[in-house]
Amino acid sequence: MIWKIFLFLLLAFVSIAGIAFPIVEKPSAWYEFPFIPGLEENAKIIFFHVPTAWLTVIAFLMSTIFSFRYLKNKNLDEDAKAHSAAQLGMIFCILATVTGAVWAKFAWGQFWSWDPRQTSIFAILLIYGALFALRSSIESEDKRATLSAVYSLIAFVTVPFFIFIMPRIMKGLHPGSADDSNAGPVVDFQMNSNMQLIFFLSLIGFTILYFWMWRVGYRSIIIKDKIEKQLMIPTSGQGG
Amino acid sequence: MIIESYALFKKDFHSELRTRYAINSLAMFIIVAISVILFSIGNETITESLTGGLFWVVIFFTAMSGLARAFVSEEERGTTLTLQLIASPTTVFSGKLIFNLILVFCMNLVIAILYSALFEKFVVQNFLLFLLTFILGNIGLAVASTIIAAIIAKAGAKGTLYPVLSFPILLPLILTCVQLTLFSFDGTSFEEAQFELAIVVGYDVIMLTASFMLFDFIWKD
Numbered sequence: 001m002i003w004k005i006f007l008f009l010l011l012a013f014v015s016i017a018g019i020a021f022p023i024v025e026k027p028s029a030w031y032e033f034p035f036i037p038g039l040e041e042n043a044k045i046i047f048f049h050v051p052t053a054w055l056t057v058i059a060f061l062m063s064t065i066f067s068f069r070y071l072k073n074k075n076l077d078e079d080a081k082a083h084s085a086a087q088l089g090m091i092f093c094i095l096a097t098v099t100g101a102v103w104a105k106f107a108w109g110q111f112w113s114w115d116p117r118q119t120s121i122f123a124i125l126l127i128y129g130a131l132f133a134l135r136s137s138i139e140s141e142d143k144r145a146t147l148s149a150v151y152s153l154i155a156f157v158t159v160p161f162f163i164f165i166m167p168r169i170m171k172g173l174h175p176g177s178a179d180d181s182n183a184g185p186v187v188d189f190q191m192n193s194n195m196q197l198i199f200f201l202s203l204i205g206f207t208i209l210y211f212w213m214w215r216v217g218y219r220s221i222i223i224k225d226k227i228e229k230q231l232m233i234p235t236s237g238q239g240g
Numbered sequence: 241m242i243i244e245s246y247a248l249f250k251k252d253f254h255s256e257l258r259t260r261y262a263i264n265s266l267a268m269f270i271i272v273a274i275s276v277i278l279f280s281i282g283n284e285t286i287t288e289s290l291t292g293g294l295f296w297v298v299i300f301f302t303a304m305s306g307l308a309r310a311f312v313s314e315e316e317r318g319t320t321l322t323l324q325l326i327a328s329p330t331t332v333f334s335g336k337l338i339f340n341l342i343l344v345f346c347m348n349l350v351i352a353i354l355y356s357a358l359f360e361k362f363v364v365q366n367f368l369l370f371l372l373t374f375i376l377g378n379i380g381l382a383v384a385s386t387i388i389a390a391i392i393a394k395a396g397a398k399g400t401l402y403p404v405l406s407f408p409i410l411l412p413l414i415l416t417c418v419q420l421t422l423f424s425f426d427g428t429s430f431e432e433a434q435f436e437l438a439i440v441v442g443y444d445v446i447m448l449t450a451s452f453m454l455f456d457f458i459w460k461d
Binding site for chain 1: 387388391394395396401404405407408409411412415439443446447450451454457458461
């Protein structure tokens with residue numbers, strides 16, 4: 001219980017600080033952010049965009065790991081964990097896409113420009129969508145778990161192409177692209193210490209929030225399955 | 241194992257010759273897709289990059305319309321169990337893969353010939369680069385669509401699900417192949433296209449390995 005209050009306070013502080021702290025040329029007080037050329041006033045969205053993108057990747061990775069473990073030991077609990085991670089990954093993927101598009105509108109001039117990063121997050125969105133479409137089309141529990149685990153493993157091996165190779169061959173605007181001369185403010189951290197502190201607090205806060213939501217998610221899936229099985233046995237007993 | 245998968249391929253080949261289902265539907269699909277593009281273009285001349293893109297659009301959707309047959313037909317005829325009894329999963333997958341590879345090569349050859357006859361801007365300057373792109377792209381397309389076809393067949397042959405599942409998997413391959421096709425139109429040398437070629441080779445190898453490793457789990461249930 002204590003850590004839930006702590007998490008609430010942490011995220012409340014991060015949201016208030018991220019939105020309300022002013023950006024000035026020469027920061028003197030502890031609550032002032034520095035003015036970073038290239039980011040300017042848009043810098044504040046970094047506290048929300050980067051954690052959601054980070055959690056998209058974490059959720060995708062966890063979904064793949066639990067899919068792999070399901071294929072190894074055929075335990076349906078592993079499938080519930082993978083499915084719960086994928087559900088959360090979809091939510092954070094949409095959030096990252098939307099916050100990224102808003103940022104792109106003010107930094108690059110338009111919401112969507114098929115930058116390599118935008119292409120890759122779009123592909124991850126499609127993979128999640130395809131995974132849910134596949135899951136909803138299969139009735140049998142074991143078959144659904146096996147086929148979606150296989151699909152998420154196949155999808156996982158294509159992800160390095162998007163994350164590492166696409167930005168190298170396509171011209172991009174996002175920090176870390178092939179033709180990025182100043183290496184971007186995100187990569188070499190031109191932030192001052194209070195900005196870095198809030199950035200990392202935001203990352204930690206969102207990550208704890210993700211793990212909490214994931215635990216609630218997979219437990220509810222397991223309990224739902226268990227109840228359904230308990231309800232099914234007496235009716236089939238009466239019928240037979 | 242090679243002899244067995246060849247026997248499996250021959251079985252598919254003969255049953256295909258008897259019905260000619262895949263060949264007929266693929267040929268008609270190619271004609272329909274290209275004529276729709278030609279009608280919508282009308283009298284305008286389209287740019288080189290659009291021609292290269294449309295070339296791979298037609299290839300992708302033609303593959304999606306015909307390649308699911310390999311495994312779906314087994315489920316429809318109820319011969320999956322027999323196959324499971326007489327052959328190992330690796331043999332089954334390689335047999336189906338050979339069949340799909342030949343189908344993809346024939347279909348893409350027809351598409352390439354039609355494109356070079358019907359589109360003004362489809363002029364290949366660096367023919368060797370185009371040929372290499374074509375071969376490597378076809379292998380990647382055949383491998384990825386065969387393994388997705390196996391998933392689809394087990395999921396109850398949902399036709400609409402096939403392109404939905406395949407597109408994210410094929411996206412890196414198609415994007416790189418479009419880039420390489422444009423390079424071959426511009427007459428770019430091999431040295432400059434090295435990185436893109438390496439991506440396609442890497443994609444083919446990774447997909448082939450992952451498919452052979454994961455097919456066991458799909459096939460045995």
